[in-house]
Amino acid sequence: MLHTLSVKQMSEKLHAGEISSVELTQHYLDRISQFDPELNAYVTVTPELALEMAREADERLKNGTAGVLTGIPVAHKDIFCTDGVKTTCSSKMLDNFIAPYDAHVVTLLKKAGMPILGKTNMDEFAMGSSSESSYYGPTKNPWDLNAVPGGSSGGAAAVVAANLAPMATGTDTGGSIRQPASFCGITGIKPTYGTVSRFGIIAYASSFDQAGPMSRSAEESAWMLNAMSEFDSRDSTCLDMERPDFAANLGDSLQGLKVGVPAEYFGEGLDPEVEKVVKDAIAEIEKLGATTVPVSLPNKDLAVPSYYVLAPAEASSNLSRYDGVRFGYRCENPTDLQDLYKRSRAEGFGAEVKRRIMVGAYALSAGYYDAYYLKAQRLRRMVRDDFTNAFEQCDVIMGPVAPTPAFNIGEKTDDPTSMYLADLYTIPVNLGGFPGMSVPAGFANGRPVGLHIVGPYFSEAKLLNIGHQFQQVTDWHKQTPAQYQ
Amino acid sequence: MKAVLWYFIALFFARRGPAYFRGFLRLLSVKVVSRAISNFQIGSVEVSIGKSEVEYISRLAMIDVADDEVEQVSAKLSKVLDLFAQMEAVNTDGVEPMAHPHEVAQRLRADEITETDQHEKLQSVAPATAQDMYLVPQVIE
């Protein structure tokens, strides 16, 4: 069965001419038709485009211009603009939106020769941790259809976990790659802020948003990160520096690695089964030659309120462009300009998006700017400095990705703040802009649990190798829910 | 009576340093005075969101909130603001606000025309156009 192969095996077979990209792509398209109706992980499937690109990939495989990912299909989160293909951000607001341009990431992965299977479901405008706020309905967790796949890149995590795509793109603003990766038992890395261009990625919170790869193994993520990160002058925050070969360190020994274990990440609220999985994983890494040191992140609890001021503040402004004038949803028969704006936005956005826009507008409004916005920015620095200080004592920090395994659909939708607290371990990493990764590490209550590995700026290659070494001695990343094997 | 209130509000901001005083000046600069007075308890920025606040935020955010939604919206917003209140107790004196992860400077673009006329393609996703212009309900100036 083609979908049980690793990307490495697929690539070898493609290059050897044992299989074609058209064959491989068609196989995934067939699986999508079969399984996606129950998972609802794709918003749009693009069979014609996928096969067309697969044919081009096969040409390249024949004429010797193919790279390691040429011919391997990919699913893009529906936040990446794709020229000629609907880009909805899982919002009614953009239900009819076809971007006349490609995101930089899409351009690069096209260049790498990866056929596009379709666009994956997500929390509306990436605002959420469960993929339930999608206009197109919730995506289900392949491990348990009653559970959420996490969010906001829930569709991306689900398609990889259910073998409806070998690889997927995601974005992570407060944990949106790592938390769904953890909930679905796959590997995902959010690189250092500024590593991947944000051009053509629909903005949620600009100073946090960062795209990254989602795949089964760390090795595969390393290859994909190589393909999707390149300096892009169109994004002012994209760092103008040489990108390393993120796969170069795969194979380094973990001997002498110093792993920081923050007490604050193992405190109250952490599910004991999750705690056990994470601690066992860290013990496994110690067996590979690493040592642990206790570190402290004293301001961890301030990260959530800080983030939920700053991200909505940026979002409230970033989402002002959805006004029913130049693109997107426009209400019927507006009586005047105000009515056009207010109703288009009230009808086009879902509840959580509206809530964050309003919270953000409030936090920036006269009289509250200093108490909320500036205060949150000061806390942001304190949280970042905690990590910087900790990295003086250790090479990487390890802990849980989320306090619990995947929760049930509908469990947290009534209480926005309980949903916000599901991100308490991932958010601090985004405040600092550090790279963070989730690696499958076991199960709690039958649902997958990820190990969270966070490093200093530009330590992606190291993180990916730690994941890779861990995956040489464990097989959590190879496990697939029975019905999708 | 109003003057006395203002005095206390000014004092409240002034005693908290220049950054807070700037906040006070912002407050003065717009007509949100009565709103602010009704919400500010001296010595705390804890806020609960009432109907008039929801209306004000709805106007800022340009999102219609129907009368029957106000209660629910205000309840949920209040919960979020409770979360914010956790920040209040933390001493952040001397901490520089952080806007970006990296302390790098803006890169500058060469002054060159790189874009060509794409209005047909760009307007193909527009809800309403005429004579190559985007249409909105009449704006009276």
Add this chain to the structure above:
Amino acid sequence: MSWEVVIGLEIHAQLTTKSKIFSGASIAYGAAPNSQACAVDLGMPGMLPVVNHAVIGKGIALGLALNAELGKKQVFDRKNYFYPDLPKGYQTTQMDYPIVGKGYLDIEIDGETKRIGVTRAHLEEDAGKSNHGIVPGMTGIDLNRAGTPLLEIVSEPDLSSAQEAVAYARKMHELVTFLGICDGNMQEGSFRVDSNVSVRRPGEPLGTRAELKNINSFRFIEKAIEFEIERQIDLIESGGKVVQETRLYDSETNTTRSMRTKEEANDYRYFPCPDLLPVRITDEDIEAVRATMPELPGAKRARYVAELGLSEYDAGVLTSSRAMAEYFEALLEHTGGKDAKVCANWITSDLAGALNKAGLDIADSPISEQMLAGMINRIQDDTISGKIAKQVFDAMWKGEGSADEIIEAKGLKQITDTGAIEAMVDEVLANNPSQVEAYKGGQEKMMGYFVGQVMKASGGQANPGQVNKLLKEKLSS
């Protein structure tokens, strides 16, 4: 009891870049609707701004010209509000960290110099334009102008009359056009002046101000401010109160009227634009701009008077625009720099008059610097007289060719043949014995008459110097 007038100006100067402040779209005026509004300008999803290098240099140039503090660190903020001509729902501008800080501009009022404080100048993006009447009941939005770079130059409320306000605005206009950072075209909206006007009793705190917007000529700015001052004084004296509002000037009735007030004052929720990083400029950046800055009008004027011996008046006219000064300096160069006064005279009288009559700017003059220099050179080498030159000038204006071509075609070459002139002199003296008598009897003013007669006889082509010389010789013998 007397009144004090307090005026501050906010001037929006569009910068003369090729592309927009945050995108690579053209800023050329007058293009077809939305043909110059790219995905970034339209605020399409996923689009991001990148700052145009040229706007920073132009801002630095203004700062240097105003002797201002320069923002070594500048931060672009978002000013949030909804309006159809504002595609992203926010205007990107500089609030707390502008490119130009405190500076000043000296103006001349009734022969006195007055220093006007400049509070700040910041970079920002222009909005699009609304068009009415293309579809009944609808407004059409053209976003070509959206993203055009602007410098908003804010003065201190140091101006105390309409005349001072206009003198300041003109001076600023002269400065930005001289620097070449703005084309200054007020009709096209490249240079827009908003006036904040208030009145008070001497010694009292500042009065409530009204803002006058969108007035596209200096003359109307002056009239509008004058009207507004009168209106406010009348209002207060009759027991009324000035309200803070924006007022529009109607040039037909010479009155101002209140713009429909918005339902509530705006709460713009400024915050640093997270898509942009702080702009940092170094001393080297500043020096690089300084090195390429043109001589400023004030310095130029002083040099014209001191070094070239021009009158204050001529120096003023010649430095009234960068194009004028460039024309003059090119003319001087093409004529060998010999006689600045002659060059100045031809520009300030004949050329300025003809341009004015034709409604043309000096940049569009049908007589180029080279052409005018060709003519002046012919005066200086005695090929033609100053009087004949006027004929040549008119012919050049009509496009009949260069000075040499016209002199040749029309046979205007000056008669310098002494013999020929002498013959004419002799004839005139012989035909006018009584006048010769009168001259010799002491009426020296008769000399003018003889010169005129000889010139007439020569058809204007005799060299007046030679005529004079010969007449004097003959009459004194």
